[in-house]
Amino acid sequence: MRNQSFNFDEALKQLQSGKNLLGTDGILTPLIKQLTEAALQAEIEHYLSTTSIDTRKNGYTRKTVKSTSGQFELKTPRDRSGAFEPQLIKKNQTKLSEDIDNKILSLFALGMSYRDIQKHVAELYGLEISDGAITHITDKLLPELKAWQQRPLEALYPFVWLDAIHYKIKHDGHYINKAIYTVLGLTTDGHKEWLGLYMSETEGAHHWLSVLTYITVVYKIF
Numbered sequence: 001m002r003n004q005s006f007n008f009d010e011a012l013k014q015l016q017s018g019k020n021l022l023g024t025d026g027i028l029t030p031l032i033k034q035l036t037e038a039a040l041q042a043e044i045e046h047y048l049s050t051t052s053i054d055t056r057k058n059g060y061t062r063k064t065v066k067s068t069s070g071q072f073e074l075k076t077p078r079d080r081s082g083a084f085e086p087q088l089i090k091k092n093q094t095k096l097s098e099d100i101d102n103k104i105l106s107l108f109a110l111g112m113s114y115r116d117i118q119k120h121v122a123e124l125y126g127l128e129i130s131d132g133a134i135t136h137i138t139d140k141l142l143p144e145l146k147a148w149q150q151r152p153l154e155a156l157y158p159f160v161w162l163d164a165i166h167y168k169i170k171h172d173g174h175y176i177n178k179a180i181y182t183v184l185g186l187t188t189d190g191h192k193e194w195l196g197l198y199m200s201e202t203e204g205a206h207h208w209l210s211v212l213t214y215i216t217v218v219y220k221i222f
Contacts, residue, residue, distance in 0.1 A: 028069035028105060031194070032096070035104050035144060036065075037075055039088050039121075042140030044077040046133045047084050055081035065089065067096040087128040100124065102167035106180050107141065108148055109199035117141065153195060157185035160195070162208065181211050 044057065060075040076086055085091065088100075103124050107117060118138045125134065161184040166177060181198040198211050 028101075028194075029067065029072045031108055031148070032067055032069060032101060032104050033072040033074065034148075035107060035141060036089060036096075038141055038144045039124075039137050040074075040076055040086050042137040043086055043088065043129075043133065044079065044084055045140070046136040048079065049136075050132070051083070053081050053083055055079040055083065061091075063094060065094055065096060068098045068101045087125055099167065102165055102180065105165065105197060106167070106178065106199060107145060109180055109197045112199065114138070114142070117145070149196075154185070154187050154193070156188055157193075157195070158188060159186035160184070161186075162211075181208065183211065 048056065056079060058078050058080040061078050062073055062075055064071055065074045074089060076089065076091070078084060089096070103120060107120055112120070118134060121138050121141065122134050125137075161182075163182050163184075165180040165182060167180070179200045181196075181200060183195040183198075185193050185195045187193060196211075
């Protein structure tokens with residue numbers, strides 16, 4: 001992302017035309033890759049701590065995975081016996097559904113409690129793995145999420161884009177709508193950076209105001 005030149009005039013034209021920022025240009029791909037690999041690492045650690053097979057870690061298998069936000073090279077951990085079967089992204093799987101994409105991204109949103117994140121991880125896996133594995137994966141993801149949320153930002157962003165991702169999640173036996181508010185900033189040297197992801201029930205002016213107020217006060221970028 002940082003080795004590409006950025007055209008300010010073209011960016012402004014895209015913003016004025018209302019072009020969707022969340023297409024297949026890969027801006028969101030690093031976040032999806034980061035959390036997917038962390039979850040897979042937690043899976044194999046839990047597997048090795050509970051299996052009766054005499055085995056251990058044995059490097060990674062690499063494959064290209066396509067998502068709605070772009071494609072990326074995924075490192076899948078493996079064990080010496082070959083018995084470990086990852087569940088989030090299975091051995092022969094090379095494509096992520098939009099539903100999984102959005103659920104992974106929503107984990108980066110501010111304001112989610114430990115219990116919320118744990119329930120969210122459980123939804124990602126469905127009935128595939130045990131409660132113990134869900135806890136192990138949640139504990140592995142928390143440092144990744146906190147590091148991203150607390151990372152240092154630039155002092156000035158000449159351009160800031162605002163958009164929202166809409167998706168459905170299962171809650172108390174039925175599906176409800178959620179919106180992930182996304183804030184993308186452009187640095188003075190032409191690099192695009194995600195400033196934040198924020199969760200809400202629906203998209204609306206009131207919540208956009210709270211998002212803008214938060215990043216103004218906390219990040220001081222406006």
